[in-house]
Amino acid sequence: DTAVSQTPKYLVTQMGNDKSIKCEQNLGHDTMYWYKQDSKKFLKIMFSYNNKELIINETVPNRFSPKSPDKAHLNLHINSLELGDSAVYFCASSLISSAYTIYFGEGSWLTVV
């Protein structure tokens, strides 16, 4: 029943490791996003894909690599994790025609130690 689901929900890992977060949506949307929320609750877009095509790529270190195998999935791989990567990462989706109504997942809490 979950509209936008992402796994894992919690992730604790050491600096230098590589980790992935997976996301799937069953809403039939054509656009998916990754947002990062820091400890002050500031929510910033990282990437957006429309029908598997990258359309928004904010100033994000190239250690972050999104991959969209199909329009219902958008994964985020992070290489060489740093302390500053600790945050909550939200996957989201929408229709490109109404891209102001964004549906968010529950978030993935990443802690780098």
Add this chain to the structure above:
Amino acid sequence: GESVGLHLPTLSVQEGDNSIINCAYSNSASDYFIWYKQESGKGPQFIIDIRSNMDKRQGQRVTVLLNKTVKHLSLQIAATQPGDSAVYFCAERRSGGYQKVTFGTGTKLQVIP
């Protein structure tokens, strides 16, 4: 009571009173303004939007007001309930190209029973 955005302030309201959450925006090219609600431990959830050519829109217990002259947006919640306790974000969508939704820094609403 009311609160002004763009650093995470806290607004405390007695249950049953009306709440007003304010937000200032900077981009005159935005075509939609949106309010999202984020409950603790969850992802943001769409509440209501307003198109830039409107100055007021009402939903169920919520009203959004847009003042383009002073670039100000507000969310009014009538008869505030404990379930309204959350962080509220204003967001704006820039028109043209791939419309990116940019979030403000949020206001925490605490409802006192």
